[in-house]
Amino acid sequence: MSSDYEFSDEEGDDVFDDDDMGMQDSDGDGDDGMDMDDFKVAPKTTRKAYELEYDSLTQASIEKLMEKDVEHIRGIFGVDASTAGLLLRHMSWNKERLIEKYMDNANKMLVAAGAAVPEPEPTRPSRRPTRKAKSPPKSETFVCSICFDDAPDLTPLALDCTHAACTGCWSAYITSKIRDEAEHACRCMAEGCALVAPDAFVRAAVDDETYVRFQELLVRHFVACTPHLKFCPYPACTNTVSCPAAASKTSLTTVVPIVSCGARGMSSASAPAASMTQSQELVRQASGKEHKFCFGCIIDSDHRPVVCGVALLWLKKCRDDSETANWIKSNTKECGKCMSTIEKNGGCNHMTCKKCKHEFCWVCMGPWSEHGTAWYSCNRYDEKGGVDARDSQSKSRASLERYLHYYNRWANHEQSAKLALDLFAKTEKKMEEMQITSALTWIEVQFMKKAVEEVDKCRMTLKWTYAMAYYLAKGNQKDLFEDNQRDLERAVEDLSELLESPIEPENIPTLRQKVTDKTVYVQKRNTIVLEDTADGFLEGRWTWNVTVDGFDGPEEA
Amino acid sequence: MASIASKRLAKELSEIKSEGCPVGILLLQADDFSRWIFSIEVLGDSLYQSEVHTLQFRFDPQYPISSPAVQFVVTDGKEAPIHPHVYSNGHICASILGNEWSPVLSVIAVCVTIQSMLASCKEKKRPLDDRMYVRNAPENPKKTQFEYHDDTV
Numbered sequence: 001m002s003s004d005y006e007f008s009d010e011e012g013d014d015v016f017d018d019d020d021m022g023m024q025d026s027d028g029d030g031d032d033g034m035d036m037d038d039f040k041v042a043p044k045t046t047r048k049a050y051e052l053e054y055d056s057l058t059q060a061s062i063e064k065l066m067e068k069d070v071e072h073i074r075g076i077f078g079v080d081a082s083t084a085g086l087l088l089r090h091m092s093w094n095k096e097r098l099i100e101k102y103m104d105n106a107n108k109m110l111v112a113a114g115a116a117v118p119e120p121e122p123t124r125p126s127r128r129p130t131r132k133a134k135s136p137p138k139s140e141t142f143v144c145s146i147c148f149d150d151a152p153d154l155t156p157l158a159l160d161c162t163h164a165a166c167t168g169c170w171s172a173y174i175t176s177k178i179r180d181e182a183e184h185a186c187r188c189m190a191e192g193c194a195l196v197a198p199d200a201f202v203r204a205a206v207d208d209e210t211y212v213r214f215q216e217l218l219v220r221h222f223v224a225c226t227p228h229l230k231f232c233p234y235p236a237c238t239n240t241v242s243c244p245a246a247a248s249k250t251s252l253t254t255v256v257p258i259v260s261c262g263a264r265g266m267s268s269a270s271a272p273a274a275s276m277t278q279s280q281e282l283v284r285q286a287s288g289k290e291h292k293f294c295f296g297c298i299i300d301s302d303h304r305p306v307v308c309g310v311a312l313l314w315l316k317k318c319r320d321d322s323e324t325a326n327w328i329k330s331n332t333k334e335c336g337k338c339m340s341t342i343e344k345n346g347g348c349n350h351m352t353c354k355k356c357k358h359e360f361c362w363v364c365m366g367p368w369s370e371h372g373t374a375w376y377s378c379n380r381y382d383e384k385g386g387v388d389a390r391d392s393q394s395k396s397r398a399s400l401e402r403y404l405h406y407y408n409r410w411a412n413h414e415q416s417a418k419l420a421l422d423l424f425a426k427t428e429k430k431m432e433e434m435q436i437t438s439a440l441t442w443i444e445v446q447f448m449k450k451a452v453e454e455v456d457k458c459r460m461t462l463k464w465t466y467a468m469a470y471y472l473a474k475g476n477q478k479d480l481f482e483d484n485q486r487d488l489e490r491a492v493e494d495l496s497e498l499l500e501s502p503i504e505p506e507n508i509p510t511l512r513q514k515v516t517d518k519t520v521y522v523q524k525r526n527t528i529v530l531e532d533t534a535d536g537f538l539e540g541r542w543t544w545n546v547t548v549d550g551f552d553g554p555e556e557a
Numbered sequence: 558m559a560s561i562a563s564k565r566l567a568k569e570l571s572e573i574k575s576e577g578c579p580v581g582i583l584l585l586q587a588d589d590f591s592r593w594i595f596s597i598e599v600l601g602d603s604l605y606q607s608e609v610h611t612l613q614f615r616f617d618p619q620y621p622i623s624s625p626a627v628q629f630v631v632t633d634g635k636e637a638p639i640h641p642h643v644y645s646n647g648h649i650c651a652s653i654l655g656n657e658w659s660p661v662l663s664v665i666a667v668c669v670t671i672q673s674m675l676a677s678c679k680e681k682k683r684p685l686d687d688r689m690y691v692r693n694a695p696e697n698p699k700k701t702q703f704e705y706h707d708d709t710v
Contacts, residue, residue: 146621146660147561148568163661172561173622173660191659 048527050304050534052255054243054295056262062219062229062240069095077102079115082198086115089185089218092225114187114196117161144169146189157205159197163190167205174205184217232261233300234291239263246295253550254537256304257295264290302460305533306468309549314467318407325400325407334397336360336367336389365389406470413463420456423499427452430503437505440512447512451499451519458492458526465529473543477536484532488525495522562620566590569664582668591616594630595668599675611635612671613647614664615697624658626699627667639681642674646691648698650684655703 057065066085073084076099090113091098102109110116143150144166156164165173169189174197177186186197203211216238223229223240228247232239239261246257293300297308299315306314332343335351337358342351349362350371359368366389431445465485472478495518503511536542544551573584578595586594593614599605611630617623629637629647637643642650653662653670684690695701 147565149564165660169561169622169660172619176619176622189660191653191657191661193659 048531048534049538050256050530052243052245052257052259052295054241054245054257054259056260057229057240057242059216059219059238059240062222063215066093066218066222069093073098077106082200083110083113083115085199086196087113089221090114093222094225111194114185114194115198117195142166146173159188159195159201161188161190161193161195163188163193165189171205174202175207175210178202178206178210178214178217182217184214184221230259230295232263232291233293233298234261234263237261237263237291239291241295243295250550252296252308254307254540255296256307256534256537258292258302258304259295260293261291303464303467304461305530306464307537309551310471310544311464311467313546313548314410314470317403318410321403321407325404329397329400329404333362333365334393336365336393339393360389365393403470406466410463410466413459413466417456417459417463420452420459423452423455424449427499433503434508437503438508440508447516447519448499451495451515454519454522454526455492455496455499458488458522461526461529462489462492465533468533471544471546471548473545475543477541477543481533481536484525484529488522488529491518491522491525494518561622562616562618563590565621566616573665578665579669579672581672582665585611593664597668597672597675599672601676603676604678604681605638605675608638610638612668614667621660621662624654624699625664625667626697627654627671628698638675639683640675640678641680641682641684644684644687644690644694646694648690648694648701650703652703654698 069088070081070084073079073088073095074081077084077087079087087098087102087109088095090109091101098109107116111118141150141152142154142156142164144154144156145163146165146169149166149168154166157167157170158164173189174186177183186202187193188195188197197205202214206214219240220231223231228244229240229242232241241259241261243257243259245251246255251257292302294303294308294311297312299308299311303311328341332341334341335353335356335358337360338353338356340353340355342353344351344362350359350368351362352359360366361368361371366387427448431442431448434440434445434448435442462485465481465488469478469482469485472481495515498511498515498518501511533542567590570587578584581598581600583596584593585596586592593616595612595614596609597612598609613628613630615626617626628649629635629643631637631645631647637645637647644650649671651670651674653659653667690701
C-alpha cells in the first residue's frame with residue numbers, strides 16, 4: 001500500500017518526528033511508528049547546499065562550555081575558579097587576549113577585572129576574595145555605612161576591600177543590580193571601589209530565584225561574546241545554537257544560515273494532551289512551530305534563498321515605501337513636463353503645475369492650450385498631445401510599478417502563509433471526511449497534511465524569491481532564476497487548487513494520486529530553487545542592481 | 558526594602574540637625590522622606606558670588622541603592638545657576654548622580670560635590686545642547702542618559 005507513493009527520500013527532515021525535540025543530529029528513527037509508514041525518511045546522507053551544519057545547545061551545555069574555559073584559564077594562571085571566571089568575563093571570554101595581557105601584567109589585569117584590590121604592594125594572583133567579613137575593630141559597634149543602622153546583631157560583610165556593609169544592604173544592592181539592571185558584575189558599594197563580588201558572595205547574598213537569573217545573565221554574556229553562538233530569539237526559549245559556518249560577517253554573503261534551536265512552540269502552552277481532539281492537536285502543532293531563525297541577521301523566520309543583506313534591504317524598503325507607493329499610485333499623476341508628482345484635491349480639470357507652470361488637462365494629461373473653449377469637459381482623450389503626455393508619465397511610473405509588482409507578490413505569499421493555520425484546520429476536516437466516505441484509514445489520508453505543509457514551506461521560499469528578484473541585476477542569471485521561480489510558483493498554485501477542490505467519494509483515489517504526485521513535484525521544484533540559489537551564492541554568480549554589503553557594486557549597464 | 562530608605566534618611570536627617578550643614582548649604586525643607594530642599598551658595602571667590610540657588614532631592618524607595626533625583630528648582634522665580642553642566646530646567650549632568658553613584662554617598666556629600674562643581678567653574682555658560690535638551694527632557698532627571706565626558710569643571 002505504501003510503496004506506490006514514497007516521496008520521502010526527497011526530504012531530509014521529516015515532518016512527523018515531532019517527538020524529536022532534542023538535538024538536530026538525531027534524525028527521526030520512527031519511534032512513533034504508526035504515522036511513519038507512508039513517509040519513510042531516507043537516512044540523511046549528504047547535506048544540501050542550502051543547509052548548514054549547526055548544533056542546538058541547552059543552557060546547561062553552555063554552562064559546561066564556560067566551565068571548560070574557566071578550567072583552562074585556572075590551569076594556566078594557577079588562580080581559583082572564581083578569579084578565572086571574573087578575568088574571562090572582564091575580557092569578554094577572549095582567552096588569547098586574556099592570556100597575553102595577563103602574562104604582561106598579572107596584577108593590572110586582576111585589578112581591572114575587579115578580582116583584586118589595587119594596592120601598592122603586589123597582590124598575589126591566587127589571593128581569593130573571600131566573603132568572610134574583614135570585621136572592623138570589635139571594640140566599637142559596627143555601623144553600616146549604607147543604612148546607618150547600628151543594631152548590635154548586625155553582621156558586617158565585605159569583599160576583599162574591607163568596605164563593610166550589613167547583610168541586608170548587600171542583599172538589596174546585589175538583587176537590584178541583577179534584577180533591575182541585568183548586570184552580572186556587581187561592584188563593591190563603596191565609592192570608586194571596583195572590586196567585583198565573586199559568585200559565591202552573590203550566591204550567599206541573594207535568594208534562589210535571583211541567583212538563577214544571575215546564572216542566566218552569565219550565560220547570556222558568554223553567548224553574546226562568542227561569535228559562533230546565538231540565542232534562540234523565540235520568547236521564553238533558553239536554547240542556544242552554535243553555527244561556526246556563519247560566525248563571520250563575510251560568510252553571510254555566501255550562505256543563508258537558517259537554523260533551528262530544536263524546541264517547538266511556546267514553553268508555556270502546555271495543555272493536557274489527552275483532552276485534545278485531533279483537530280486541536282493539529283492546530284497546536286501548526287502554532288507550535290519549530291523555532292526557526294536566521295543565525296546571521298535579526299529576521300526570526302526562514303528567509304531562504306536570499307542572503308541576509310538583501311533580505312534586510314528589502315524589508316527596509318517595504319517598511320519605508322510600500323504604503324506610500326500605493327498611495328502615490330492611486331492618488332496622484334505626474335506633470336507632463338517636469339514630472340513632479342501632483343495630487344488633485346479639488347477644483348477643475350485645468351491644472352497648472354506649481355513647479356514649472358505647465359498647463360494641462362487632468363483628464364487626458366494633454367496640454368491645456370489644445371482644449372480651446374471646451375472648458376471643464378475633456379473629450380480629447382485620443383489626441384496626440386494627450387497620448388504623448390500619458391506615455392511619458394507611464395515611463396516615470398514604471399519604477400514604481402516594478403516595485404509594486406514584486407511587493408504585491410511578496411505580500412501575497414506572506415498573507416497566504418498567515419492563512420496556513422486555517423488551511424490546516426480545513427484540511428483536517430477534509431481528512432476526517434475522507435475517512436468516512438472512503439475506505440482509507442487515518443494514516444492513509446496523511447498525504448493531505450503533508451501536502452499542506454509542503455505548500456506552506458514553498459510559499460515561504462517563493463515570498464523571498466521576489467525580494468531577491470527585485471534586486472537581481474538584469475541578465476541571463478536573473479532569467480534563469482525567474483524561470484525556476486515561475487515553475488515553483490505554478491506547481492504550488494496547482495497543488496493549492498487541488499487541496500481546495502471539493503471531495504467526491506468516487507474521486508478520492510485519483511485525488512490522492514494527484515496530490516501525492518504534485519507534492520513530490522513541488523518538493524523537487526523547491527529544492528531546485530533553494531539549491532541553485534545557494535550554489536549561486538557560493539560561486540558568486542549573482543549580481544545586484546543596488547549596492548549590497550559585502551558584494552561588488554552594481555555593474556554599469 | 559523601603560525601611561532601609563526611611564531608616565537611612567532618618568539617620569541622615571538627624572545628623573544634619575545635630576551637626577549642621579557645611580558652610581553655604583542650608584536645609585530648607587524635609588517634611589517627609591520623599592523630597593528635601595536645600596539652599597546652596599558658593600562662598601569665597603567664584604563666579605557665583607552672592608547667588609543663592611535652591612536644590613531639590615527626590616528619593617525613591619530604593620535609596621540609597623539607587624541614586625536620588627537631584628535638580629535645581631526653577632519655579633517661583635528661582636533659577637538654575639548658569640554652568641556648562643546645568644541645564645536651564647534645573648537638570649544637572651554629573652556622573653555621581655548617574656553611573657558613579659555609590660550607596661556610600663549621602664545627601665550632604667552630593668550637596669558638597671555640586672557646590673564645588675560651581676566653585677571650580679571658569680566660564681558662566683549653559684550647556685551647548687541646552688535648548689535641545691530642555692525641549693525633550695523627561696520630568697525626572699534620572700530618566701536621562703547623560704554622557705559624562707568632561708571632568709574638568
